[in-house]
Amino acid sequence: xxxxxxxxxxxxxxxxxxxRTSIAIMAFGFLVEKFTIFLNITSISLKRVPVASExxxxxxxxxxxxxxxxxxxxxxxxxxxxxxxxxxxxxxxxPSTLPDVLLAALLVTMGLFLAFYxxxxxxx
Numbered sequence: 001x002x003x004x005x006x007x008x009x010x011x012x013x014x015x016x017x018x019x020r021t022s023i024a025i026m027a028f029g030f031l032v033e034k035f036t037i038f039l040n041i042t043s044i045s046l047k048r049v050p051v052a053s054e055x056x057x058x059x060x061x062x063x064x065x066x067x068x069x070x071x072x073x074x075x076x077x078x079x080x081x082x083x084x085x086x087x088x089x090x091x092x093x094x095p096s097t098l099p100d101v102l103l104a105a106l107l108v109t110m111g112l113f114l115a116f117y118x119x120x121x122x123x124x
Contacts, residue, residue, distance in 0.1 A: 007086045011079060018075035022068040025107075029064025033057050060114065067106055074099045 002008055036057035078099065 004086050011082045015075055015079040022071040026065045026068030029061040033061030071103055074103060
């Protein structure tokens, strides 16, 4: 059995949770762009003005896909770093939380931007 098995298992579960979240964010970015195209095609077929800017939706979708990709890269780096830290005999300083805080700040920024975009479309 692997030494410090419980710690390694917890590290792996955390890594997989980050991966699942990243994939969900990337899928949401893809959905935002494709759903906007669908709404515009539907509004044209109903002889109405298109409801959303495809360019804005494409930028938002791309930003979400890139954010998900960045999250996977950071999660992988932290997983490898913690794998090594768990097996070290001596106690060292805990790894930096700066990448996690930056990713959280990016997610909050993206969420606020999305809320602003949707509210602007709603009240315009």
